Amino acid sequence: MSEQSDAAQSGWFGILNTWLEAASFSMDVQRVMSLRIMRLASGGPLAATEAQQMISEKISAFGEAQVAIATALATGSGLYAATTEAYAPYRRCVRANRLRLDP
Numbered sequence: 001m002s003e004q005s006d007a008a009q010s011g012w013f014g015i016l017n018t019w020l021e022a023a024s025f026s027m028d029v030q031r032v033m034s035l036r037i038m039r040l041a042s043g044g045p046l047a048a049t050e051a052q053q054m055i056s057e058k059i060s061a062f063g064e065a066q067v068a069i070a071t072a073l074a075t076g077s078g079l080y081a082a083t084t085e086a087y088a089p090y091r092r093c094v095r096a097n098r099l100r101l102d103p
Contacts, residue, residue, distance in 0.1 A: 025091060028098045035101035057093050064089035 068085035
């Protein structure tokens with residue numbers, strides 16, 4: 001009986017943890033977007049640099065995610081592991097941008 005209870009609790013905690021991570025990620029994305037819009041709207045050299053960095057980061061994160069998906073699936077890790085690995089570069093970029101742009 002205890003093993004079933006432990007499995008149920010870890011399942012609910014896993015779902016809650018995933019939901020909290022998704023909520024945190026979406027809030028960080030919204031924060032980065034608003035900070036970038038303000039920087040781009042202000043114009044000048046900082047805006048040009050931000051626009052170039054934004055494009056290069058997106059291309060780089062997309063490439064890293066593709067490699068992570070292919071590696072995870074090729075090694076037989078499964079779809080859940082592949083999505084987790086593909087999410088990591090995006091999360092890392094968003095978190096770094098939030099820390100860099102937030103005053």
